[in-house]
Amino acid sequence: KAGVTQTPRYLIKTRGQQVTLSCSPISGHRSVSWYQQTPGQGLQFLFEYFSETQRNKGNFPGRFSGRQFSNSRSEMNVSTLELGDSALYLCASSLAGGTGGRETQYFGPGTRLLVL
């Protein structure tokens, strides 16, 4: 079974631009979560989608948004990029997520975004 894939793997943008990152979950997985990883703040939860609905959201400004399609693929968008948005963006998928606590999340390789 193919793992979680993320595109593009690397991206360079300038301040003020916007960017869209894509994540394809493992086949059959319906929950997709997004995380930002920086040297200073570590790994932080952005949001989680299940069945095209945002179910949970972290503490990030409204410039960060996402969506999920009917095939469970997900995109995240960052508008008006700032230097501090430079990070590794990771997505993770699981079967259904939820609060049962039994499911492992499977992570993709990440998209490394550099904002100049």
Add this chain to the structure above:
Amino acid sequence: KQEVTQIPAALSVPEGENLVLNCSFTDSAIYNLQWFRQDPGKGLTSLLLIQSSQREQTSGRLNASLDKSSGRSTLYIAASQPGDSATYLCAVQTGANNLFFGTGTRLTVIP
């Protein structure tokens, strides 16, 4: 607000040694605790998941324990190998797939 701390931040051991990584969290209302490994520039690989009702999980040379009441978990690695060199992250799930991560322990196993 949930906070997850990992000690030590970095660890260097000779090959063959047994070692323990520590993780502590401030809010015991968790659904599970997971240990991940991250190789430089790569994504995360899940190692072990301990549900909140469980005390420990084992996989090969790895054993993780959970004491929810005291907010602590340990990851024990037996007979370490150079291939174990990576950053180890613990994370607690507090909502629908909402993981709070620690800052990680960077492990180097010296041949």
